[in-house]
Amino acid sequence: MIDYVKLTHLVAAIVWMGGMAFMLMALRPAATALLQLPERMLLMEAVWRRFFPMVMVSIVVLFATGTNLYTTTFRAMRIANGQGSVPVGWNVMLVLGLLMMLIFGHIFFSGYAKFKRAQAVQGWQLASQSVAQIHTLMMVNFLLGWLALFAVRLLR
Numbered sequence: 721m722i723d724y725v726k727l728t729h730l731v732a733a734i735v736w737m738g739g740m741a742f743m744l745m746a747l748r749p750a751a752t753a754l755l756q757l758p759e760r761m762l763l764m765e766a767v768w769r770r771f772f773p774m775v776m777v778s779i780v781v782l783f784a785t786g787t788n789l790y791t792t793t794f795r796a797m798r799i800a801n802g803q804g805s806v807p808v809g810w811n812v813m814l815v816l817g818l819l820m821m822l823i824f825g826h827i828f829f830s831g832y833a834k835f836k837r838a839q840a841v842q843g844w845q846l847a848s849q850s851v852a853q854i855h856t857l858m859m860v861n862f863l864l865g866w867l868a869l870f871a872v873r874l875l876r
């Protein structure tokens with residue numbers, strides 16, 4: 721059972737991290753190089769409208785499976801040797817994972833909401849500022865994601 725939980729956790733991480741990698745390193749630079757401002761904003765809207773719900777599902781899955789993996793092991797350790805403990809890297813992943821989720825909340829409820837409002841009235845300059853803000857926060861989340869991965873694999 722735990723193998724399925726871990727696999728599901730891994731799949732959700734791949735969807736979120738892979739999506740961010742594609743967005744930051746392929747889609748946005750290509751759109752900036754090839755498209756004028758209004759078209760670029762329309763493209764980003766069409767992309768995020770599809771990508772952000774996928775991130776939300778990934779977050780729910782990561783949180784549910786991550787806390788399950790954590791608490792299952794914690795309880796097993798308590799039964800086995802009287803005290804519950806998990807590797808340091810797991811605590812780092814818990815904290816960084818929660819931080820990533822909060823940052824995504826900020827991206828969605830602040831940056832993306834501002835972007836959509838600006839786009840609705842064709843305020844392209846304002847929309848492009850929100851895109852830059854979203855891009856920066858997404859970059860932070862991408863780096864935190866890598867740190868969480870290194871931590872869970874390398875810190876015992």
Ligand code: HEM
Pocket residue numbers: 726729730733737782783785786787789790810813814816817818820865866868869872873
């Ligand atoms: C509340 C948030 C999270 C919690 C509580 C959590 C917890 C855990 C735990 C307990 C493990 C098992 C480690 C092991 O068995 O060695 C794990 C593995 C993993 N986590 Fe998370 N995690 C969270 C968020 C995330 C996020 C946001 C990502 C994406 C970057 C992520 C990616 C992974 C990956 C790829 C593994 C597999 C590592 C392996 O194969 O050993 N997790 N996580």
